[in-house]
Amino acid sequence: MVNNNKWGFGVIVSLIVISLGIFLLVFFKNVTIEPQTVYTVYLDGRSIGNIVSKKSFEDYINVKEEELKNKYNVDTVYTPKGVEIKKNFTYDTSVNSDEQIYNKIIDNKKFTVKGYEIKIVSKVKSEDSEENETKTTNIYVLSKEVFDDALENTIKAFVDKDQYEKFLAGTQEEVKDSGSMIENIDVDDEITYKEALIPTDQKIFVDSDELSKYLLYGTLDEQETYIVKAEDSIESIASSHKLNVQEFLIANPSFTSANNLLYENQKVNVGLIDPMVSVVVDVHSVGEEERDYDTEIQYDSSQYVGYQEVIRDGENGLYKVTRKSQYINGQLVSGTVTSSTEIKPAINRIIVKGQKYAPNVADLSYWAWPTDKPYTITTYFEYRWGSFHDALDIYVGYGSSIYAANNGVVVKAVGGCSPGYTRCNGGRGNYIIVNHNAGGYYTIYMHLREINVSVGQTVARGQKIATMGNTGYVVPTPSSYNPYGGTHLHFGVMVGSSNGTPVNPLNLY
Template sequence: MYRDRRLNLSIVNLLKAIMIILAIFMLIGFGASQTQVVYAQEDQALPTIYHIYLDDDYVGTIDDQSIVTNYIDERVEQVEQDADDGYTYGLKQELMFIPERVFNNQTNHDQILESLDEVIVIEVKATVLALGDQVVGYFANEDMVEQTLFDYKAKYVDEDILEQLEEQDTDEVELETGETKVLDVSLSEEVSLSGEVVAKDQLLSVEDGVELLEKGTLEELIHEVSEGDTLSSIAAAYDLTTETLLDLNDELDEDSLLQLEQELNVTDYVAFADVIVYEEELVEETISYQTEIEESEELYRGESETKQEGQDGEKEVHYAIERVNGEVSERETINEEIVKEAVDEIIVEGTKVIDSRGTGDFVWPAVGGYISSQYGPRWGSFHSGIDIARPSNRDILATDNGTVEKISYDANGYGHYIVINHNNGYKTLYAHLEQVDVSVGQTVPKGSKIGVMGTTGRSTGVHLHFEVSENGTTINPNHVLN
């Protein structure tokens, strides 16, 4: 039992000790909270200073921001007065103030201003023109940017039209026939303007800006080798030297053999933005007539005649047109109206087959005329045919069905002449022709035109020398002519 009492006393003493320790910790915590309240109250009375940074460079501290900003404003104003060039100036660096509360403020205003004077950079406030994600350049003001873009568009659209587009609404378009109207002019890239302070020599004039927009910017491109390409021809195509092309392609040297479809790195000027012109036009266009063919057994194969003359029609077409840098990139028909219908031409073509075998009945080989010289002895020689002169017209006719066997020229005799084989033992010859209207191998019907009478070869005047041969021997044409 004695041991149990001692154990109970030990437990009680342990609990008392724990209670005492907890009480001490609570007192310490309470004291700390009281101390924090005191510090917070004291902190509210501390002065604030400002750490000055220009971009990422530390300049010093100041207890009044206005001292620095006023000083910079005065310096900017002084630079503008001294320059007297019409530009607006500003601080190039980014000015930042970072506050801090301190126990002891020991800032020196004069020293800070001297430090600022050594490091601040004052240059021209510029308007930055960007097209898409490409910076084009820097201009003195927004008006110059607007004028530059206006003049660039005016390379492809008349200035008067651009000015009208700025002043009037073009939603409703009324066009006369033959009239074209511009509805809108835009750039292929979004225009964005921002501000930046830059050196004066970085500023662009309007003329410089337009020239830069026309020239574009250099970009890397890929050229695929095609048949006939050489290093020098590829370089010239992209306005490069061969040395520059080799520098752009490390795997090449002057002795490299190019392979078809091999890809080479090249550079070329790419426009900052294209000028896109949207317009509509109303034009009158011709509707070409169509030709219809009809067959007829009344005409020989190869012969034809016009049954109905064709006449073109007319239509008015309303187009919507898109031009990129002056070239038509898209043309869409909005509406078309037929003003006059076209009349088809009708041609009748013969299907009758020409019999190449003669009938044996010979027709007169000319249109009218008379025999000026007969068959037989003449001037100490033998005249193997008849001469026909003074025709009503100078057409020469095939005297019977047959096949053109020969077309030739004899300078000392027949001149231009034709021989027709009638495939029945007879052949006929037509000489002194001025014009031949058939070809060798052609089948000709009786009475069809084969040429024009003339005076070629050995001839005393315009006439037709006409011969008939039977089984290879000439005979008197008068015996067979009707």
């Protein structure tokens, strides 16, 4: 009796299970399971999880990154570069919280803010070849106005404020008898703007004054200052800190000329400027200029060395000169004389001297100017761009005559250079060195177009020895668009040997 009940209970359970199975089979046959909508987050192409809502996640970011929003004064912070959020459909209903995904991102990437990437492409001299290279600088700003204001401030560092404002307004007076006017202002760099999401680990400029400093000095480091002493002048301070006067004035815009007065304990900037852009200013000027008289020496073979008589005094001439000058970052690079009208001719002084000595020995009391007149000295015997320029750079014009500064013997006459080959002869280009056989004096004439003398030749004071050119390392580098760029004479004077101690050539005149 017990066994019959056991089998009867088992049959009943089996029937219930089978019936339930049949019911579920019929039920689910008529029910469709829908896939779920999620948002998959990718970091550099790799999935790091799913979230329910893209907007909810972005709102979460902006709550967590409130400090960044306050720092940059923005309303929205964005996901980092390399983060993508894609809508997906899946049967897997498991998702991550916004906090979990946020933590995975923050461990690897910095969040971004909307701004502008400024790209500056500049030409720089190559150390390994004669060709110029390009240098690319990326600057990040929150708005284009920050960069535009900073660039204008940089331009104003190299241009007189009143002239600049008149140039922009088109109210410059036409130059007639004398004066100057700006013909053009340009930035000789390729500058492009691109709206972008900027990672907050980059330097992002929000202030135009800070960016102005960076564009002028090439760094955000604190610049060196100097406390003025009683005996100081602008020229002496500039020279002792490897600046020329113009560079000092640019770094200290409250001063307008080398003659401005200083006071004891005054603080001045002596940091070396290294502009990130090249500000090119073309200036038209007209003015009266004195032309120095020359000294003609006549030799009397009947008189001994030491005899000297002035038979006519000299008088300077006066000329009305029109120039087209170009400045790059405040440095004069060319000064073409477009016209020169004689107002009063120069009268040369005439000296008669005894001639009983070797003609290849210089007379150190009288030196001839090495170029035609009028001329422009573009760089003096001074610091320039952080290094000492131990000669004069003189500009007249391409192909103009170069003269021996005094009697002597040519000890070097090195050619073989063409314009544009900046490393030719170590950057000297075609050059001549003359030994004057007196007082240990030597003179050097560099960047020549043609050489008209040879080694061992005796040359006389004022004798034409070459023509002005632009071979070797000159600025700007000659090109097919500017074949005469960089034309000038580098005129140096050494004592002791051809590699001796440089002296200021102007001290000889």
